[in-house]
Every structure is written in C-alpha cells, then in structure tokens.
Amino acid sequence: MSEVFIVDEELQDIRIDKYLNEFLKDNSRTYIQKLIKNGNVLVNDNPCKANYRVQSEDRISVDIPTPVTADILPENIPIDIIYEDDDILIVNKPKDLVVHPAPGHYTGTLVNALMYHCKDNLSNINGVLRPGIVHRIDKDTTGALIVCKNDYSHNFIATQLKEHSITREYVGIVCGVVKDDKGVIDAPIGRNKIKRKEMCINELSGKNAVTHYEVIRRFEKYTLMKFNLETGRTHQIRVHMASINHPLLGDEIYNHNKCPFKLQGQCLHARTIGFIHPTTKKYVEFEAKIPEYFSNLTDNVLK
Incomplete structure (x- = not known):
C-alpha cells in the first residue's frame, strides 16, 4: 500500500516519524521508524532519517508492505466469552485489548486470542488481519463484541x-452534570484534517451520526x-459528548x-448488544458485565 502526503505549512518542523504517526492510523510510531530505516519513506523522492523535520510543501511517499498470513499467530490469551455457538461468539472485551492486528502490531490482540480458541472456525471476509471481526470497539472501551465463525x-x-x-x-461516565434527563445528538462525524488519528464534528464531509x-x-x-447508537462511527460517543462539553471521564x-x-x-462500556x-x-x-474499575467508581468513589 502506498500513501502520499503534502506537508501543510502549520505542520512544518515536526519530526517525520511523529508527523506520519498522526496520519497513518493503526500503525505504531516504532513501525513507522522501521519503515523509514528500511527506505520505505521518501521525502521529495529522497531517503530520510526518523529525526528529519518536515517542511512546508514536502512530498512524503510511504510504501507499506502488504502483511502476510504468517505474521498472525494464535495466542493463548484468556477471553471472556458471554455466548458461543457454531455461528457466533459474544465476547466481553477488556480494557487495553486491541481488537485486531495492524502493521507493526501483530501480537496480543483479540484476533490472536480468537485464532487460538476457534482454530480455523472464523470468517475470513475481512482478510488475514481481521478474521471473525465484523465490527470493533476502541482499545480502551470495554464490553460486548460480536465475532463471526463463518462467512454467512x-x-x-x-x-x-x-x-x-x-x-x-453503552454506559459511560462523563465530566460535568448533564442537565437534561434525555437527549439526542445528531451531528456528522469525520476525520480531523490536522490530527488524523482523531475524529471531529464535520458538517461538510462527515458521515451521519446519531x-x-x-x-x-x-x-x-x-x-x-x-x-444508544443509531449509527456506528469511529469514536462516536466520545466525539458527540465532547461536542456538548461533557467528555468521557478518562x-x-x-x-x-x-x-x-x-x-x-x-x-x-458496551453493555448490551x-x-x-x-x-x-x-x-x-446479550449483556456484558460492567468491569470492576467502573462499578467501583460509581459505587464507592464518586459522590
């Protein structure tokens, strides 16, 4: 996969590894530094070092090697299975567990655990990096996730x-005291043009989000x-609540x-699916049990 970026004036003088880390989602900074070292990153058609500071109008081309099946291996990682049959699993995903591998991060994910548990009984529609994965939740969001065992x-x-x-x-704890008992946030969400790993309210090019x-x-x-979600945009609840000045705690x-x-x-926490x-x-x-850290906050800490 190849990517080309033209540096905007407001982003100049940033280290190139940090710059690319903002734009190449699902890729760690360590992996980006490896790409630079291996000559997969060119600035104005010339090799560079990870500490190169980008300049306005620099043309950066990145060649990301295609991942191979051998990189994804089963791992005996404990998983909390709420339900399982021949077609699906419902998993209660804990914090700090990435759902699927990405370039530079091929181990310790839910997919590695599923490959150990399910062997070859996972759908393969989403390719070698995401067997069985039909949707996902953020790394530090907990709760119910559907896994599919076959393509049908x-x-x-x-x-x-x-x-x-x-x-x-979902259930969540937000900062501040919300005045209205109920409400609806209907605001389109798109990627932040400057901070490419972040999402934001984007009226011009964002996708419908409710x-x-x-x-x-x-x-x-x-x-x-x-x-309750009508749509499933990336970081939807987090972006929507921050947009009304009640961001998620933590x-x-x-x-x-x-x-x-x-x-x-x-x-x-994704409580019900x-x-x-x-x-x-x-x-x-199905309902995923609320994690202990969460219930401890609401029962013993917050007043």
Missing part, C-alpha cells in the same frame, strides 16, 4: 450493522449515562482536563 454469519450480521438495526447500548443519551445518575461533578484524546483518578482510557441470529432468525440480546 459475517454477511448476515454486517447487513444488520449497515441497516443500523442492531441494538447497541447518539441517544439518558441520565442514569448524577454525581457532584460527573454523570453516569446510558447511550478520555485521553477528547477530554482536555486532567483526570483525577488512575484510569486507563475512557469510562465507556442485540440482533437477529443468523441461523435461528430470532432476536437475541
């Missing part, structure tokens, strides 16, 4: 995702909330306030 189930679930007919309910929210409990400085990207608690990313089962054609619904 994958297509069946993917169609429901596309039609927005799957029930997806989040329904409801207050569960108010604390002195925080609010426990429930969210969110290291969209919350610019210092977190007073020792957390690992945002307090967001419901859909039509690919074989029985009946509606099924």
